[in-house]
Amino acid sequence: MFINTFGYTQDIPNKPKPEIPAVKPKPIQKDSTTISVDSLIKPKPNLKVIDSVKNDSIKKPKEFLDDKVTYSADGRVSLNNKEQKIYLYDKAVVKYQDMEITAGIIVIDNNTNLIYAGRLKDSTGYSQQPVFTQAQNKVEPDSIIFNKENKKAIIFNSRTEDSGMNIFAPLTKRENDSTLFMKDARFTTAENLDDPEYQFISDKIKLVPGKKIVVGPTYMEIYGVPTPIALPFAYFPLSKEQKSGIIFPTFGEDTGSDRGYFIQNGGYYFAISDYLDLAVLGDYYTNGSYGLRLESNYAKRYRFNGNLAFRYENLLTSERGFPDFTQNTIYNLRWSHSQDAKANPNSRFSASVNLGSSQFFRQSVNQNNIVNSQNNTLASSVSFSKTFPGEPQVNVNATATHSQNTQTEQINLTLPTLQVSVGRVFPFAPKSGVKKGIIQNINLQYNSRAEYRITTTDSLFGKSEMFDDALAGMQHSIPITTNFKLFDYFSVSASTNFQENWTLNTIRRSFDENTQSVVTTDINGFDSFRTYNFSANIGTTLYGMFPFNKKNKNAKIQAIRHVMRPSLSYTVQPAFDQYFEEFETFETVDADGNTIREVEEFTRFEGSIFGSPNNRYSSSIGLDIGNNFEAKVRSKDSTETEPKKITLINNLNFSTRYDLAADSLNLAPLRINGGLNFLKDKMSVNFSATLDPYALDNNNNKINTFNIDNGGSLFRLTAANINMSYSLNNNSFSGKPESEKDQRQRDESVRANGRTDDLFGRTEDFTTRVYTEEDKERQKEKEANLTDYNYKIPWNLRLAYAVNYNNTRREDRIASHSLMFSGDIELSPKWTVGASSGYDFLNKGFTFTQFRFERDLLSWRMNFSWVPFSNLSSWNFFIGIKSNFLKDLKYEQRRQPDQRLGN
Incomplete structure (x- = not known):
């Protein structure tokens, strides 16, 4: 009834007046039920209702279905x-x-x-x-x-x-x-x-x-x-977008250095944006040791991409209060940044940074750093270049570099190096057409280089003392060159170069009578010197063909082609005596009993950043001969009409010089270097040798006598080295393309300035590795080719052989002699074993050795790596689910390397 009352939207009509009955009505019994009078006398509803409100507030009911079925x-x-x-x-x-x-x-x-x-x-x-x-x-x-x-x-x-x-x-x-x-x-x-x-x-x-x-x-x-x-x-x-979340750690016990139980590589991942992320990871040991890692990746399409990583470890050995307790802090910073070529054609910024404690990789207790412990050098470079188009073009480049020897712990820094160069200018060139002749080809450039160089040690890095021996200076050079043809077969070039060197570091040298010693004093202040030189070169190219198919047209080797590029050069280096001084030193007595003082010569620019001027006049003739040998071989394919070209010897070079102005030892040693490729370019051999024509006296000092005149051979071998690398697999000789190595396995080695051929072992970070679609496709391809395993087993092998010989002063010794190898064998589509090792023939022992085992368990994967000996001996076992959703469901057990302090 209330619904009827309040739902009625029309005006309520006036109540009609009741008629007075002629007869008195009977009394009506009162009903307890309340009935609205309006409802009883409500007139008959009009079927055509006109609402007084134009837009009804009650919405029209929704259709039964929104769309067709x-x-x-x-x-x-x-x-x-x-x-x-x-x-x-x-x-x-x-x-x-x-x-x-x-x-x-x-x-x-x-x-x-x-x-x-x-x-x-x-x-x-x-x-x-x-x-x-x-x-x-x-x-x-x-x-x-x-x-x-x-x-x-x-x-x-x-x-x-x-x-x-x-x-x-x-x-x-x-x-x-x-x-x-x-x-x-x-x-x-x-x-x-x-x-x-x-x-x-x-x-x-x-x-x-x-x-x-x-x-x-x-x-x-x-x-x-x-x-x-x-x-x-x-x-x-389930979102396809990256999300923040917890990174589950690895648990274990460190028995090698008494650090107790540990958790490693646990932390939190921050998905900051589509362009930037951050992972905060940590290690903790129950004896108080801990480590912290910050890793961030960033990228912006068509602009740049890079990654940043910082690692810090505070390592405690044993327990506080024990006599063998030690504490050591190490760190490592890496930064890699590359700019897309489309971002800006006239400027470029790039960075590759790897610096930190020299002993970081050797002392780190994190399993991921063991393989990188074999790297002896840390290097960094951050550069920005800007090009100003025009005539002439101007290039500006600013670079900061870092080089660190992890064995000697010496660090070399340039903070920064600023270079400015102006493009070539041809002042006598015609306004149109090709430049001809010696005059029209004259060109000049301008190059400027400013540098601030620091040489320090690992212990002083980051302290004010590292700047005490810093060198600063600037070098300006203007090279003027020209070139022309002579008799249509000879190419002639001539050049002269003017240099002006500015330096803020000079020295003063004197003799102290009291201490009877030479005293060198460093002087800080602006000074400069200027030098110049002249050189000319004439060369040509000779071609020789030696056919072998005159008698037999189907001979395997059709011909051998020899290309020789001889060149003759002449160089003049004036003596700049005006920058040299003399001072008297120790007193000596000659054969007649006369007392004389020795005289020593020096230049105040000795030890300056760009070197010192030359005080000896040099006029030398140089001879260089470059050779290439190629073979034309009949192709196995009968449809091929032309023979294949194979490189036999690549760049076999000979070089020597003769100084016309020297009073002795005019002839420089003969230097030979070259390269060979064998087995379809799978094996490369590079070699070099130094041959000295002069003999040695009884004190092993070089004398002005040819070795052949002293009862020896024409030349004396003073140094030689051979480097050989060999890479092949089961498809190397079948003509099938080789599969590319997983790029992710290279990343860690590249960032750590290590090798990418696994000869120093492979970084096995099973915990954080993501199983990608490429991994799935690779595994499906293996299983699809299951029949191939019945008659061949996929494998790969990488070899590196190096030997260095030194005989400068009759040492006649092998300075280094080693063979390194790394390989993997797929015993089945699901079983892979591998090893990396080497042998040092000089010290008669094996180098860093690592064994690897991998098993595909359908939805799971199992990995095991083992370093069997050395102070890095350790092992790591991992089994876990491939899926990225459940990768935290894993079991990992490892044995940490023993205590590693220093080298």
């Missing part, structure tokens, strides 16, 4: 008007908005607005299982009931996949916002869904497609066997 079937479509149902058989399809159901049989009930979908059954079993798809969410159940009105669904025995996670549930309820509630479900990342090697069983699961999975009490099964691995609840983000 389309359906089809390959078998038959049956309409039952009495039941208001539609039956679809054989490959039935129903589409409604973004929802699609495909099944063997579908029933559309228009009375209840429900859609039933199920499988077809025949003598062979069930077929055409339903597939429910909405947006990007896909569910494969045995049967489904869907409500068209509220878009809810009941799903039976469903299978759904989201971002690699496969979920099975006997009963699933789907809400209208696509949220799925599952009961007694199981989930896994295994590829074999019919017989998964592992799965998790959970009473309740909430799945929001593309966003998250929330599970209740859960336990793990391995091949159907329950395990004690259980969780009260779990949360799995």
Whole structure:
């Protein structure tokens, strides 16, 4: 009644006046029920109601369905008007908005607005299982009931996949916002869904497609066997965007240095933005040792990309109060930055930084740093260059460099080096056309270099004392060159170079009578000196062909081609005596008994940043001969009409000089260097040698007598070295392309200035490695070629051989002699073993040795690395799930290297 009263929107009419009856009415018994008088005398409603309000506040009810329901079937479509149902058989399809159901049989009930979908059954079993798809969410159940009105669904025995996670549930309820509630479900990342090697069983699961999975009490099964691995609840983000989260650590015990139990590589990952992230990781040992790592990656498309990493470790050995207790702090900073070429064509900024404690990689207790302990050099470079287009073009470059020897702990820094260069200017060139002749080809440049150089040690780095011996200066040079042809076969070039050197560091040298010693005093202040020189060069190219197919047209070697490039040069270096001074030193007595003082000569620019001027006149002739040998070989392919070219000797060079102005030892040693390639360029050999024509006296000093005149050979071998590298695999001689090595394995070595050929071992960071789609494709390719393992086993091998010989003063000794090797063998598509080692023939011992074992366990992976001996002996075992969702589910055990202090 209240609804009728207040829902009436028209004006209420006036109440009619009752008529007075002629007869007195009977008394009316009062009813306890209250009835609205208005409702009793309400006039008959008008069917055509005109609302006094133009826009009614009550909205028009929504249509029953928002869109059309389309359906089809390959078998038959049956309409039952009495039941208001539609039956679809054989490959039935129903589409409604973004929802699609495909099944063997579908029933559309228009009375209840429900859609039933199920499988077809025949003598062979069930077929055409339903597939429910909405947006990007896909569910494969045995049967489904869907409500068209509220878009809810009941799903039976469903299978759904989201971002690699496969979920099975006997009963699933789907809400209208696509949220799925599952009961007694199981989930896994295994590829074999019919017989998964592992799965998790959970009473309740909430799945929001593309966003998250929330599970209740859960336990793990391995091949159907329950395990004690259980969780009260779990949360799995499904967003394809990067998300912040906890990085699960590794647990273990350090028995080598008595640091106790530890956790390593645990922390938190911050997804700051789409362009920047940050990982904060830490290590902690129960004896008080700890480590901190900050790692950040950044990138902006078409602009730049890079990464930054800082590592700090405070290492305690043993326990405080014990006699063997020590404390040491080490650190390492890495920064890599590269600019996209499209960002700015006229300027470029790049950085490659690797600096820190010299003993960081040797003393670090983090497993990831063991392989890098073999690196002897840390190097850094940060540079910015700017080009100013025009005529002439101007280039400006600022560079800061760092070089650190981890053995001697010496550090060399330039902070910074500023270079300015002006492009070539041809003052006599014609305004149009080609430059011809000696005059028109005259050109000059201007180069300027300013540098601030620091030489210090690891212990003084970062302190004010590191600047005490710093050198600063600036060098200006103007080279003037020209070139021309002589007799059409000879190329002639001539040049002169003027240099002016500014320095802020000079010296004064004198003799102290009291101490009877030479005293050198450093002077800080501006000073300068100027030098110049002249050089000319004439060269040509000679070609020689030696055919071998005159008698036999089908000879394997068709011809050998020799290209020789001889050149003759002349160089004049004047003496700049004006920059040299003399002072008297010690008193000596000659044969006649006369007392004389020795005289010593020096220049105040000795030890300056760009060197000192020359005080000896030099006029020398140089001879250089370059050679290349190539062979034309008949191709094995009969369809090829031209022979193949093979390089036999690449750049076999000979060089020597003769100083016309020297009073003795005019002839410089003959230097030879070259390179060879063998076995389809799989083996490269580089060699060099120094041959001295002069003999040695009994004190092993060089004398002005040719060695052949002293009863020896024409030349005396004073130094030689050979470096050989060899890389091959099972496809090297089959003509098949070789597979590329995983780029991620190179990254750590490159950042640490190490080798990329695994000869120093391979960094195995199993915990943080992400299993990518490329890994999956590589594994599938192996399994697809399973028959290849019946007659061949994939393998690869890398060798490096080096020997150095020294005989400058009759040492006649091998300075170094070593062979390093690294290789991997795939025993099966799932088993890979590898090793890196070497042998030092000089010291008769093995170098750093590492063994690697890897096993693919379907959804799991197992790795084991072992350093069997040396002070770095250790091992690391890891087994974990490949999926990035569950990579924290792992078992890792390791043995830390023994105590490492100093070298």
